[in-house]
Structures are given as C-alpha cells and as structure tokens.
Amino acid sequence: MRFIFKTAYLQDIRLFQHRGQVFWYGLLGLALLAAPWWASEYFMSQLHFICIYSIVGFGLMMLVGFTGQISLGHAAFLAVGAYTEALLQAAGVPFVVSIACAAAFSASVGVIVGLPALRLKGIYLAISTLAFNVIIEEIATRWESLTGGSGGKHVSAVSLFGWKLESDSEFYYLCLALTVLCCLACINLLRSPTGRAFVAIRDSEISASCMGVNLAKYKTLSFALSAALTGIGGALYAHKISFISPEQFTLLASIELVTIVIIGGVGFLHGAVLGAAFIIVLPQLISIAKDYLPSAVATTGLQGVVFGLVLIGLILFEPMGLYGRWLKIRTYFELFPFYRRGMFRRQKSYMKSERLR
Amino acid sequence: MGLPYWAMILFAIASMAIVGMVAERIVLRPVLGYPAFTVVMITIGLGYVLRGVVTMVPGWGTETYALRTPFSEGILKLGDVVLAVQQLAVIGMTALLCFVLYLFFRFSRIGIAMQATSQNQLAAYYMGIPVRRVNMMIWGLSAAVAAFAGILLAPVTFVHSNMGFIGLKAFPAAVVGGFGSVPGSIVGGLIIGLVEALAGFYLPEGFKDVAAYVVVLVVLLVWPSGIFGETVRKKV
Numbered sequence: 001m002r003f004i005f006k007t008a009y010l011q012d013i014r015l016f017q018h019r020g021q022v023f024w025y026g027l028l029g030l031a032l033l034a035a036p037w038w039a040s041e042y043f044m045s046q047l048h049f050i051c052i053y054s055i056v057g058f059g060l061m062m063l064v065g066f067t068g069q070i071s072l073g074h075a076a077f078l079a080v081g082a083y084t085e086a087l088l089q090a091a092g093v094p095f096v097v098s099i100a101c102a103a104a105f106s107a108s109v110g111v112i113v114g115l116p117a118l119r120l121k122g123i124y125l126a127i128s129t130l131a132f133n134v135i136i137e138e139i140a141t142r143w144e145s146l147t148g149g150s151g152g153k154h155v156s157a158v159s160l161f162g163w164k165l166e167s168d169s170e171f172y173y174l175c176l177a178l179t180v181l182c183c184l185a186c187i188n189l190l191r192s193p194t195g196r197a198f199v200a201i202r203d204s205e206i207s208a209s210c211m212g213v214n215l216a217k218y219k220t221l222s223f224a225l226s227a228a229l230t231g232i233g234g235a236l237y238a239h240k241i242s243f244i245s246p247e248q249f250t251l252l253a254s255i256e257l258v259t260i261v262i263i264g265g266v267g268f269l270h271g272a273v274l275g276a277a278f279i280i281v282l283p284q285l286i287s288i289a290k291d292y293l294p295s296a297v298a299t300t301g302l303q304g305v306v307f308g309l310v311l312i313g314l315i316l317f318e319p320m321g322l323y324g325r326w327l328k329i330r331t332y333f334e335l336f337p338f339y340r341r342g343m344f345r346r347q348k349s350y351m352k353s354e355r356l357r
Numbered sequence: 358m359g360l361p362y363w364a365m366i367l368f369a370i371a372s373m374a375i376v377g378m379v380a381e382r383i384v385l386r387p388v389l390g391y392p393a394f395t396v397v398m399i400t401i402g403l404g405y406v407l408r409g410v411v412t413m414v415p416g417w418g419t420e421t422y423a424l425r426t427p428f429s430e431g432i433l434k435l436g437d438v439v440l441a442v443q444q445l446a447v448i449g450m451t452a453l454l455c456f457v458l459y460l461f462f463r464f465s466r467i468g469i470a471m472q473a474t475s476q477n478q479l480a481a482y483y484m485g486i487p488v489r490r491v492n493m494m495i496w497g498l499s500a501a502v503a504a505f506a507g508i509l510l511a512p513v514t515f516v517h518s519n520m521g522f523i524g525l526k527a528f529p530a531a532v533v534g535g536f537g538s539v540p541g542s543i544v545g546g547l548i549i550g551l552v553e554a555l556a557g558f559y560l561p562e563g564f565k566d567v568a569a570y571v572v573v574l575v576v577l578l579v580w581p582s583g584i585f586g587e588t589v590r591k592k593v
Contacts, residue, residue, distance in 0.1 A: 070394050116574065119581040122393040127532045128577045131570035138567040255401055262398055301412030308405030315399050316387050 002334075013191040015184075032176055036169035044168045049280045050273075051175035052236045055182045057260045057272025059229030062186060064258070065267040066195065067222040068202030069117055073129035074257045076113075076136035077227040079249035080106045081234025083140065083147055086155045086244060095158050099178075102235040103228040110227025114220040133254050140246040152245030155238045175236055182229055186269055189225070198222055230257075259311055265321025274322045282307065320344065366508055370501045377500025381493045389478075389492065447509045454505060455543055471495050475536075529573040535584055544584065548572060 004011075004018055016022045031038075035047055056078060063069050081102040088098035116128045140147045147153060158165045158174060165171050189195045197218045200208035209215050238244050256279065264275025286303050293302075318325050324344070332339040380403060388395050462468040473481040474491050482488045506527075530549045534541025549569045557565035576584060 116578055116581075120577055121581075123397060123536070124532060124577055124581065126394065126397060127528055128574055131529065131573045134570045135567045135574075258398070301409030303409070304405040305409030305413070308402040308407075308409065311402030311405070312384050312399055315395060315402070316384065319395075 015187065036172060041168060044172055046280055046284070048168075048172060048175050048240050050277050051172075051179040052233050052240060053257075053260060053276035053279060054179050054273045055236070056230050056233035056257055057264065057276045058182050058186045058269060059226040059233065060257055060261045061264075061266075061269060061272045062189075062198070062229065063222055063226035064261050065271070066190060066202060067198040067219065069219065069222065070122065070126045071113075071129045071223075071226070072126045072251070072254050072258060073113065073131075073133035073136075074226075074230050075249040075251070075253035076133040077106045077110060077230035078234040078237060078253070078257070079136055079140055079244075079246070080109050080227075081231030082155075082238035082244045082249075083153070084231070085235035085238050086153050087146070089155065095160050099232060099235045103231045106231025106234070107224040107228035110223040110225075111220055113227070114223030117219050117223060118216050130251060130254070133249075133251055137246050137249055137251075140249065147246070150246055152243050155242050155244060157242070158239050171239070175240075178232060178236065182232065183269065183273075186229075190269075194218070194221065259307075263310065263314055263321055265323035266319075268321070268323040270326075271321050271323040274326075278322065282310070366505070369508060370504050373504035374497040374501040378493050378497040380500075381496035385496065386489060386492070389489065450505075450509060454502070458502070459540075467491070467494060471498075529569045532573055533576045533584060535580070541584060 002018060002020065006012070011017075016025065032047075036044065039047060056074065059077075060071065060074055063071055084102040084105045085098055088101055089095070093101070113129060113132050117125055120128055141150050143149075144151075158171065160174070165174055190198070197208065197213045200211060200213050201215065201218055201222075205215060241248070260275035260279050261272065262275070263278050264271030264273070283303055286306055290302065314321060320327070328344060331343065384399055384403060385396065388399060462472060470481070470486045470491050471494070473484065473486055474488050474495070478488050481491075530546040531542050532545070533548055534543070534545025549572060552568045552572050553565055556568035560568075
C-alpha cells in the first residue's frame with residue numbers, strides 16, 4: 001500500500017501521482033513504441049484499430065463519462081471526420097491541415113447536435129442524437145457528387161510533409177502519437193476548470209448551475225470537444241480502412257462506440273482504451289473459439305450473443321466497467337486482508353431524486 | 358405449424374408477454390431505479406443476444422419468411438376505391454388495440470398503477486403500489502403489444518431475424534407524442550406515418566427515410582418532452 005503525502009495543492013493535478021505510475025506508464029510506452037518489432041503484421045493492424053477507437057473512446061468518454069450527456073449518434077461525427085479528411089486529401093490539402101479541419105468541422109457539427117441537449121435529458125437526448133445519426137447517414141448516401149454515395153470513396157495513404165506513410169509501422173506511429181496527444185489533451189482538460197465543470201454537470205445539473213457553471217456553454221463545449229476527438233478518430237479511420245461508405249457509419253456503429261465506453265468503464269479515461277481494445281479483440285477471440293464449438297452454436301449470430309451478454313453482464317454486475325474491475329482487484333491486493341465489498345459504492349444520496357426519473 | 362391464424366396470434370402474444378416478463382425479472386429488475394440510459398443499454402444488449410439466438414435455432418436461421426393470413430388475397434371495392442383487406446384489417450386491429458389500451462390505462466386499477474409508477478416510482482411505492490410487480494406487468498404488456506404489431510407487420514414486410522430494427526421507427530413515434538401518453542403515441546405514430554408517406558410522394562428520393570427523424574428533431578426542439586408529454590420541473 002502506498003500512501004501519498006500531500007504537501008502541495010499542485011500535487012492533486014500532477015500528471016503522474018507517484019514514481020510507480022511513471023515506471024509502469026513508461027514501460028507501457030516503451031512496449032508500444034517497440035510494437036513494430038514484436039508484433040506480427042496482423043496484430044499491428046489490430047493496434048491501429050485500438051488506437052483509432054481509443055481516440056473516439058476519449059471523445060465519447062468526455063461526453064458520456066464526464067459530462068453525463070448521452071449520445072447514440074457518434075458514428076455520425078466519425079463519418080463527418082472521415083469524409084472531411086477524404087475530400088480534403090483528394091483536394092491536395094496537407095495532412096496536418098486536413099486533420100485539423102476534420103476535427104474543427106466535426107466540432108461545429110457537434111455544436112449543432114449539442115443545441116437540443118440544452119433542453120433535452122435522458123432518453124429524449126438519446127433519441128435526438130439517434131435521429132441526427134440517421135440523417136447524416138442518409139446525407140452521406142444521397143449526396144453522391146460529394147461523398148460517392150453508397151458506392152463509397154477511396155482514401156489513399158497519409159503523406160506527412162511530403163513523406164508517404166505507407167507501411168504499417170509508419171502509420172502505427174502516427175496513430176500512436178495522435179492517441180497519446182489526445183489522451184494528454186483530455187487529461188489536461190479534465191484537471192482544468194472546464195473539466196471540473198463537466199464533472200459538476202454530470203453529478204447534478206442543478207447544483208452545477210447554482211455553483212455558477214454556465215450549463216449551456218459547457219454542455220455545448222463538451223459536445224464540440226467530443227465531436228472533435230471523434231472527428232480525428234474518423235480521419236484516421238478513413239486512412240486505415242482506405243475505403244469509406246455510409247454503411248460503416250450506421251446506428252449500429254454508434255451503439256458499438258457507446259459500448260466501448262460502457263465496457264471500459266464510464267468515467268475513466270483508461271476505460272476508453274480498455275473498451276476499445278476489448279471491442280477489437282472480442283471478434284478475434286470469438287472466431288478462434290468457433291473452431292472448438294459445435295456447429296449449431298458457431299453461427300454468425302454468436303458474436304452478437306456474446307457481445308450482448310458481456311454488455312448486460314457488465315452493466316448488471318460491474319457498472320464501473322473493466323477498469324473499475326481492475327481498480328477493485330488492485331485495491332483488494334493492496335489492502336490485502338482489509339478489503340470491504342462496499343468500498344467502491346457511490347455515496348451520493350442527492351442523486352436519489354434524479355435516479356427515479 | 359398448422360395452427361389457425363387466430364390461435365397463432367394468441368399464442369404469439371402470450372409467449373411474448375412471458376418472454377417480456379422473464380426478461381424484466383432477470384436483467385431489468387436489478388437496475389430498477391437507475392437512469393434511463395442504463396436501461397436503454399441493457400435492452401440494446403438484450404436485442405443483440407436475442408437476435409443472435411434466433412439465428413442459432415436450427416431451421417430458423419437467417420432466412421426470410423412470408424406470413425400468410427386469412428386476409429392476404431382479399432380486395433374490397435367501394436365504388437372506384439380499391440382497398441386491400443389486409444390493410445383494412447391492420448387499421449381495424451390497430452384501432453381496436455388503441456381503444457383497449459385506452460380503456461385499460463384509463464379505468465383499470467393496474468393501468469392507473471402503471472401510470473403512477475411511470476410518473477414517480479418512489480411515490481407510487483409509498484402509495485402501496487407493488488412497483489416491481491407492476492414493472493413486470495408493464496414489460497409483459499409492452500412485449501405483447503410489440504408482438505401484436507409484429508404480427509400485423511409480418512404480412513406487409515417479411516419475417517426475418519433483423520426485422521427488430523423497425524423498432525427504431527417506433528422510437529420517433531413515441532417521442533413525438535411524448536412518453537407516458539397513449540393518445541400522444543397515436544398522434545405521434547400518425548404524424549410520423551403521414552410525414553413519411555407525404556415526403557415519399559412529394560420530395561425527392563431519400564427524404565422518405567429521414568423524414569421521421571427530422572420531425573423528431575424539430576418536435577424535440579420545440580417541445581423538449583414531446584407534444585403530449587408533461588413537462589417536469591425538478592424542485593431542489
């Protein structure tokens with residue numbers, strides 16, 4: 001058990017709380033940097049996806065996990081980012097500019113989607129974002145002169161300052177760098193007054209507004225930032241898949257993105273990464289497991305069943321997600337004989353009235 | 358299986374009511390009182406599981422089936438107007454269902470208890486309403502009504518394991534009218550249906566599919582809890 005003695009206020013918002021964290025994150029960083037040497041080609045491709053989905057996960061975590069707003073329409077932001085990137089690249093805009101534009105354009109769309117959020121709550125907000133997703137998908141299908149319609153659109157490899165990133169490892173480093181940047185940006189934002197305002201809104205809108213948090217401003221900001229991150233993810237996604245079509249950005253994709261956050265653990269940035277890794281790895285595990293199962297069970301529906309069971313199981317038995325489970329296991333061993341079951345129970349009695357709605 | 362149509366309807370509705378109640382008992386009761394989003398995610402997960410299981414049942418699989426009904430071929434001529442009996446039957450049964458549901462929610466004790474539970478679980482609980490049992494009945498009822506809708510829809514479309522996505526169209530109908538209001542959902546359904554049909558007729562192709570969702574966005578911007586939904590002010 002490690003006790004951290006607080007001797008300065010700034011200690012609370014330090015990036016690493018103690019030496020151990022520096023060590024372990026350093027090790028993780030080294031392992032990731034060295035990935036092209038130890039990972040197979042196939043695993044590298046999975047790592048690309050994990051990076052991309054992590055970025056999207058950060059965006060969604062910001063909105064769902066920290067601001068407490070619901071979105072069933074994030075695939076639309078993914079689509080906006082992907083198409084912006086594809087079109088700008090085709091027009092010969094350099095990558096640094098085009099990805100910034102993808103983020104900015106997604107953010108501005110996010111502001112528009114965020115507007116109803118100022119008045120809507122809970123399931124009504126979910127439906128309005130769902131409606132928005134369907135509309136964007138339909139626009140992408142119908143505006144054929146711009147998006148190529150359902151025939152799709154090809155996206156070529158990234159070229160950074162005249163240097164074409166064609167091999168897997170080069171693109172991997174780009175994804176990794178952007179993931180780390182987005183992660184640091186999120187951490188930084190969440191320890192700033194803006195991030196604190198988000199958390200206040202999540203915990204109780206009424207008390208947040210009583211404390212002087214401008215609800216309209218911060219909710220819109222949260223939607224915009226979340227959409228911007230998702231837009232960056234979308235741009236990378238377009239390059240990774242190298243072919244985008246509206247079928248990739250359906251409502252089901254949105255639901256999948258939300259499950260990243262729920263499986264990983266709502267309210268932890270680690271959760272976004274864990275959830276992304278889980279969602280990428282699960283289909284592989286299932287296809288391996290299919291070889292050992294009777295043919296009656298090993299159908300195309302198996303993935304849906306496992307996916308749904310994991311989702312239900314996590315919500316029922318581990319609302320804090322995979323990261324919450326890890327925290328509990330760690331605490332159990334740190335405090336070895338003294339761990340109690342109720343230690344992680346949330347003690348927020350004022351939420352009671354809100355829970356009943 | 359050779360059952361007559363009416364027996365099949367009853368069987369389907371009853372079995373779905375049981376499935377709904379079982380689902381409530383197993384996965385939804387533990388999250389009673391949690392935010393709506395939790396429930397939504399659980400039902401999405403449940404949807405994944407059930408759809409997957411259906412494809413695993415031998416003989417059902419991923420194929421598409423047609424459902425034949427006693428009304429399938431009939432045509433009714435009223436002067437110059439030609440109507441398919443099929444569609445008249447759908448309209449008639451929907452109207453009947455609406456009337457029954459209206460009576461149920463307006464006059465029966467259980468219906469009123471259900472409304473009370475939807476407004477405020479805690480208060481309903483204090484008033485002596487067995488909230489858990491009522492919730493279970495609500496799930497059974499809603500599954501039964503959905504099964505009925507599925508039966509009405511099946512001859513018009515076809516039966517396949519992904520027909521559940523039509524449910525996403527039902528969301529706009531419920532939201533436009535406002536949750537918690539039976540007349541609201543009828544009006545909502547009418548608005549969605551009319552707008553969709555008119556958009557399909559007058560506007561270029563493609564607008565038909567999004568019309569419902571555009572309507573939802575507009576309605577929610579103007580009335581944040583639907584047209585007939587009651588606005589709730591939270592007191593501190």
